[in-house]
Amino acid sequence: MTAQPPLEQRPVAELMTLDLLTIAASESALMAWELMCKAEVHHLPVTDDEGGFLGVVDAQTLTSTWNAAAPQQARRPVTTLLPSRPPAAVRPSATVRDAAGAMLESGTDYVPVTDDHGVLVGLVTARDLIGALAGVERDAAPRSGGMPSLYRIEPVLPAHPGHGGMAPD
Template identity: 30%
Template structure:
């Protein structure tokens, strides 16, 4: 079962800045290219950090108010204040950057972005050199598959190649990514396996399980007493 990787969906043309890039140039780059973040690369092309729109907005957040006083700061706002005083990418960036490898699966990248609350992440090789960037919208391309394509993979890859099931016994219907499994399996224990592998197929939105079975092999066998 082929899984698309980050390398398959990432954007390779990446807007970057150097560590000494001034604040105003970074703001201009984000506005010009309509992006929310930009990787910071060192002289060797390795990702040193990331500057986001939120990092730039710290300067506005910590400006003095009309009375000349700064807004109150909590104990967790030390780094935010440091960013507000920064004048270049070195002071603005979050480091080390949260990155992803090109060979990571789309699912792994999606979990990373979701767990960190990020919209995108730089893609780096084993040396830390920038290879591209992957955004949430890139990861959603796994759902751009036709229903026929999804059905063919489930039938020929999941049922026939991996589980050695007779495709005439299991009926697979796909409508807008939702898969309905019906028919009959020989063993009850195979039913959740088929459902799980079907759900793992790229492009599947949901699985409706209407499968029956011939034999219940999940119940303990009773042996006669000696």
């Protein structure tokens, strides 16, 4: 039996989240909130129309900028919630210590994990670090080709009778 290196020396690839729910840059802050609530996540990577990584919107930013007195702000693009400069990303081979340092430096509780071309391959959150420190084993999803599983949920509005939809039976 081979002993694992200490947590801070392990690569982030061992503990990063691979299956990520993303949100399109054109979606609203309200859609980001809905997705976070439905999926029970606190971080949503934001992608452009080609799937390129733009940044991460987190629940803390969303709630701290929410203004119930100005409902039109809920419709503002999610990109308005991104920091002016994206947080430093790390590579999958970076150590957990490097990821924690990047979080501290950027003042966030997450760090994006990108490949050599800047393509998002995962996300490490403070929860991932705490889980690893506590020795919680994660279910490792089988990798099928090196690309992360990125999910995008598209809103579907119900049809209304008299507006081109079918009337209920």
